[in-house]
Amino acid sequence: MSCKVLIYCLFIAVSSDAFGQGQSIKIGELNSYKVFPAFLEPYRKGWQLALEEINRSGGVLGRQVEVVSRDDGGTPGDAVRVAEELISREKADVLMGTFASNVGLAVANLANQRKILFLAAEPLTDKIVWENGNRYTFRLRPSTYMQVAMLVPEAARLNKKRWAIVIPNYEYGQSAAASFRKLLTWAQPGVEFVAEQAPPLGRIDAGAVVQALLEARPEAIFSALFAVDLQKFVREGSTRGLFKSAAVVNLLGGEPEYLDPLKDETPEGWWVTGYPWREINTPEHRKFRDAYQKRWNDYPRLGSVVGYCALYAVANGIRKAGSLEADKLIAALEGLQMETPFGGILWRPLDHQSTMGAYVGQLAKQGGQGVMINWHYADGAKHQPSDQEVRALRKE
Amino acid sequence: MSGSAVLLQFLNGLAGASSLFLVAAGLSLIFGVSRIVNFAHGSLYMLGMYLAVSLSGTLGFWLSVPLAAALVAAAGLVIETTLLRRIYKAPELLQLLATFALVLIIRDAALWAWGPEDRLGPRAPGLAGAVAIAGRQFPQYDLLLICLGPAVFIALYLLLSRTRWGTRVRAASQDREMAAALGVNERRLFTAVFALGALLAGFGGASAIPREPASLQIDLAVMSDAFVVVVVGGLGSIPGAFLAALLIGEVKAFCIGLGYSELTLAIEFIVMAVVLVFRPWGLLGRPLAETRGPGTLQPPLPAPSFLLLGGLAVLLAIVPVFAGPYTIVLLTDILVFALFAASLHLLMGPGGMPSFGHAAYFGLGAYTAGLLLLRAHLPMELSLALAPLAAALGALVFGWFCVQLSGVYLAMLTLAFAQIAWSVAFQWDRLTGGSNGLIGVWPAPWLSSKQAYYYLTLVLCLGAVALLWRLIDSPFGYALRAGRDSPLRAAAIGIDVRAQQWAAFGIAGLFAGVAGALYAFSKGSISPETLSVPRSVDGLVMVLLGGVQTLSGPLWGAALFTWLEDSLSRGVEYWRAAIGAVILVLVIAFPRGIFK
Numbered sequence: 001m002s003c004k005v006l007i008y009c010l011f012i013a014v015s016s017d018a019f020g021q022g023q024s025i026k027i028g029e030l031n032s033y034k035v036f037p038a039f040l041e042p043y044r045k046g047w048q049l050a051l052e053e054i055n056r057s058g059g060v061l062g063r064q065v066e067v068v069s070r071d072d073g074g075t076p077g078d079a080v081r082v083a084e085e086l087i088s089r090e091k092a093d094v095l096m097g098t099f100a101s102n103v104g105l106a107v108a109n110l111a112n113q114r115k116i117l118f119l120a121a122e123p124l125t126d127k128i129v130w131e132n133g134n135r136y137t138f139r140l141r142p143s144t145y146m147q148v149a150m151l152v153p154e155a156a157r158l159n160k161k162r163w164a165i166v167i168p169n170y171e172y173g174q175s176a177a178a179s180f181r182k183l184l185t186w187a188q189p190g191v192e193f194v195a196e197q198a199p200p201l202g203r204i205d206a207g208a209v210v211q212a213l214l215e216a217r218p219e220a221i222f223s224a225l226f227a228v229d230l231q232k233f234v235r236e237g238s239t240r241g242l243f244k245s246a247a248v249v250n251l252l253g254g255e256p257e258y259l260d261p262l263k264d265e266t267p268e269g270w271w272v273t274g275y276p277w278r279e280i281n282t283p284e285h286r287k288f289r290d291a292y293q294k295r296w297n298d299y300p301r302l303g304s305v306v307g308y309c310a311l312y313a314v315a316n317g318i319r320k321a322g323s324l325e326a327d328k329l330i331a332a333l334e335g336l337q338m339e340t341p342f343g344g345i346l347w348r349p350l351d352h353q354s355t356m357g358a359y360v361g362q363l364a365k366q367g368g369q370g371v372m373i374n375w376h377y378a379d380g381a382k383h384q385p386s387d388q389e390v391r392a393l394r395k396e
Numbered sequence: 397m398s399g400s401a402v403l404l405q406f407l408n409g410l411a412g413a414s415s416l417f418l419v420a421a422g423l424s425l426i427f428g429v430s431r432i433v434n435f436a437h438g439s440l441y442m443l444g445m446y447l448a449v450s451l452s453g454t455l456g457f458w459l460s461v462p463l464a465a466a467l468v469a470a471a472g473l474v475i476e477t478t479l480l481r482r483i484y485k486a487p488e489l490l491q492l493l494a495t496f497a498l499v500l501i502i503r504d505a506a507l508w509a510w511g512p513e514d515r516l517g518p519r520a521p522g523l524a525g526a527v528a529i530a531g532r533q534f535p536q537y538d539l540l541l542i543c544l545g546p547a548v549f550i551a552l553y554l555l556l557s558r559t560r561w562g563t564r565v566r567a568a569s570q571d572r573e574m575a576a577a578l579g580v581n582e583r584r585l586f587t588a589v590f591a592l593g594a595l596l597a598g599f600g601g602a603s604a605i606p607r608e609p610a611s612l613q614i615d616l617a618v619m620s621d622a623f624v625v626v627v628v629g630g631l632g633s634i635p636g637a638f639l640a641a642l643l644i645g646e647v648k649a650f651c652i653g654l655g656y657s658e659l660t661l662a663i664e665f666i667v668m669a670v671v672l673v674f675r676p677w678g679l680l681g682r683p684l685a686e687t688r689g690p691g692t693l694q695p696p697l698p699a700p701s702f703l704l705l706g707g708l709a710v711l712l713a714i715v716p717v718f719a720g721p722y723t724i725v726l727l728t729d730i731l732v733f734a735l736f737a738a739s740l741h742l743l744m745g746p747g748g749m750p751s752f753g754h755a756a757y758f759g760l761g762a763y764t765a766g767l768l769l770l771r772a773h774l775p776m777e778l779s780l781a782l783a784p785l786a787a788a789l790g791a792l793v794f795g796w797f798c799v800q801l802s803g804v805y806l807a808m809l810t811l812a813f814a815q816i817a818w819s820v821a822f823q824w825d826r827l828t829g830g831s832n833g834l835i836g837v838w839p840a841p842w843l844s845s846k847q848a849y850y851y852l853t854l855v856l857c858l859g860a861v862a863l864l865w866r867l868i869d870s871p872f873g874y875a876l877r878a879g880r881d882s883p884l885r886a887a888a889i890g891i892d893v894r895a896q897q898w899a900a901f902g903i904a905g906l907f908a909g910v911a912g913a914l915y916a917f918s919k920g921s922i923s924p925e926t927l928s929v930p931r932s933v934d935g936l937v938m939v940l941l942g943g944v945q946t947l948s949g950p951l952w953g954a955a956l957f958t959w960l961e962d963s964l965s966r967g968v969e970y971w972r973a974a975i976g977a978v979i980l981v982l983v984i985a986f987p988r989g990i991f992k
Contacts, residue, residue, distance in 0.1 A: 034504075034972060037512030037612070075925045076833065077915065081729055081962070088846075089722035102832045106921040109835045113920055125832065132835045169658055170822070170831035197657045203615055205660065207538065208408040208652040215401045215653075231516045231609045239526050240533045253888045260514050261609065289921065 631683020791905020942991015
């Protein structure tokens with residue numbers, strides 16, 4: 001008994017809250033580093049670079065910025081606890097991060113309850129700014145809807161009548177498919193959807209899925225697959241000749257995280273959203289790329305840009321607010337304009353979504369590597385539903 | 397579907413079945429002889445994939461496959477001789493804890509060695525293209541795979557039925573002690589069988605790389621597939637595993653071919669549930685021989701110490717006076733998991749029924765609480781009170797089927813039901829919010845401060861634990877334990893063993909539901925992870941860590957595990973591996989649980 005009590009007291013001693021608070025501004029960062037390392041290692045390097053730049057140039061409001069970074073364990077329940085720790089023990093002034101949509105939504109919900117600003121960096125779900133949007137939550141990356149809207153003009157230009165859909169079976173895939181059906185039907189009346197396949201995320205049985213798609217004889221395919229699923233789909237599809245007869249439009253397919261592993265199997269001619277880091281030669285991007293390569297001796301992925309911009313967004317917001325109070329921060333971030341490696345973006349007051357865009361282009365092979373060609377930057381501001389629709393969804 | 401479409405999907409199913417069989421055969425073999433539920437089997441498969449992908453860069457694909465398999469076999473040899481050999485005599489299921497620790501360690505080791513990016517392997521040289529079958533293109537490599545499964549099956553069959561070594565293995569699977577008494581060197585046999593199983597896992601992984609990229613998530617996915625195949629086939633039965641792999645491979649392929657791809661989320665678990673309901677020992681399995689030895693002797697539990705519980709309650713009640721707000725948040729989580737573990741312990745300890753799907757009831761409680769609050773607009777207090785009833789009801793429905801079985805079959809049926817419940821929550825977007833779950837499940841205003849909610853949790857959790865302990869010490873508890881220790885004698889003195897077990901399911905479900913509902917309101921949102929396999933596994937780990945044969949062990953196990961996760965994930969880069977290492981040390985040092 002006494003031994004148990006001793007051990008118990010040990011728990012408390014170790015876990016009890018730290019005292020004192022420095023003069024630095026604390027940003028609580030949490031992400032699923034061990035669950036999605038391929039995307040989040042570059043993300044971490046991105047915000048670390050931004051942090052060093054910010055502090056080198058004198059910090060924010062005359063104070064140094066400190067990022068307290070945590071692994072959120074990859075589940076909403078753990079993430080909420082980690083966020084609580086950042087809020088109550090670390091006394092973080094702002095929360096930032098998360099990757100998976102369910103984790104992002106759970107933390108956004110907590111931020112609303114605890115009245116702390118939360119900048120959701122990665123989650124793609126439309127709901128985080130619409131149905132489940134709240135005052136305290138802002139989101140950086142272009143949402144599923146926005147990225148679909150960016151691809152639809154290219155899909156319509158293909159002028160194919162029979163479309164098949166293949167998506168990972170969870171909210172991201174389902175809402176991508178729903179938006180694509182709606183927007184393409186609107187852009188190209190009379191289009192037909194002949195098959196839909198929704199394999200479990202990360203567990204696609206690619207041979208059977210490709211075979212089933214072939215049987216439906218589509219002229220074009222809309223895919224929202226990524227990571228392992230995309231690699232398996234590409235290999236089976238090219239072996240079985242699916243892509244000879246059907247054009248493909250693939251959400252996220254040009255992001256280096258998902259494109260690079262394909263190497264010499266990169267399917268040519270696919271329309272994708274992504275990040276052609278080699279070829280973007282605007283001054284702002286060149287500056288970022290050079291700094292990143294110098295700091296990390298590695299090329300930037302999309303995650304790097306997201307991490308970099310997320311931290312700058314927080315810093316710029318605090319600068320504009322001149323304060324760390326949540327209400328003032330919200331007021332400052334709403335309508336904030338800032339420079340990013342992708343050009344200028346605006347934080348929409350309407351739904352707290354940034355207008356960061358994505359690059360739309362076609363896949364090609366160069367020297368055994370996948371690259372994007374014929375690309376252009378699709379501005380996030382131009383790929384949004386009407387303000388009324390957004391207001392109706394936000395129920396405000 | 398046209399005739400040729402059917403043929404092609406049939407071939408796809410065969411290729412899938414072959415790769416399923418390769419993983420499952422090794423697992424079945426290991427279980428048959430050593431009774432180890434090897435959670436790390438998928439990790440060995442993953443290791444085979446990564447090794448083959450990196451070796452094929454220099455050696456070429458065809459050489460890399462056998463070499464990778466041999467290396468994985470060597471890893472298996474090391475694992476068996478340095479770790480598992482030490483704990484064969486420990487209580488049943490403890491090996492499961494050790495292999496779970498290996499899963500954590502191997503995954504982080506792979507991350508360290510090969511980096512975070514998925515690695516797409518090469519195509520098989522010479523078999524990179526496709527052949528025309530019925531006017532359609534079919535990959536040449538898949539044809540080889542279709543032959544590989546049966547070839548391995550025949551080789552294993554001959555090895556087991558025609559060689560002296562095989563005879564020993566079969567003897568040991570049927571009766572370990574008798575085989576030992578007749579002079580079979582058990583230690584060497586166990587080592588060899590584990591290495592052979594690892595070889596098969598490694599071979600399965602290596603031969604899959606032309607179809608599947610090596611990734612860090614593959615381990616648990618493969619592990620659950622392999623478990624399903626082994627159990628559907630009948631534990632320890634190689635022909636059974638072959639038949640089950642065929643069945644599941646084909647069912648999957650035709651689900652996709654017929655346009656029901658959403659079903660593949662849980663189809664193997666649906667198949668497993670159906671098979672187990674009608675054939676309690678799988679397709680070709682036989683009732684397991686009783687294992688004897690220290691691991692199976694269950695000393696009577698000590699009388700519950702309500703003094704301990706009372707002391708704990710007082711101590712915990714004064715914590716908020718001097719501890720900071722985060723300590724309270726963490727303690728709330730610990731209390732919830734302690735109740736979750738205690739409810740699982742009722743089944744596993746006194747009930748003798750290992751449940752691999754206990755998260756189902758936790759999740760049912762959480763979801764019901766959320767749905768009543770958000771959809772039915774009931775007050776929070778009422779939602780919290782009604783939610784456990786739904787969990788108990790679910791447990792009674794699932795439990796009715798489960799108590800017809802025993803041992804690992806029972807455990808796997810609980811897992812199947814949990815997975816089915818999970819896939820319903822995941823899929824039923826309109827009701828449950830699908831993969832995102834329910835958002836905005838907050839407690840009533842008077843409970844919204846962390847302190848108030850902590851006290852609510854404290855009262856409910858410790859009260860529930862006290863009730864559980866009292867139940868275990870009541871005539872019901874004794875009858876339950878009698879049924880576990882000697883079903884025949886218990887029946888002879890008039891105890892309806894199954895009825896006791898069924899009731900235990902309902903009670904355990906009720907209390908897991910209390911924990912789940914408390915969890916939901918403490919987090920403000922719920923998503924399908926509350927009823928997922930990892931949540932169930934966490935529960936198992938907590939109970940086993942603390943000690944199945946103790947009363948208070950699961951509470952300490954829950955506290956230790958939650959605290960470890962919380963503190964290690966903050967400061968340690970490879971924190972999963974660190975947790976694994978701590979568990980391994982504890983398993984070897986305290987094979988009966990830390991608080992025994």
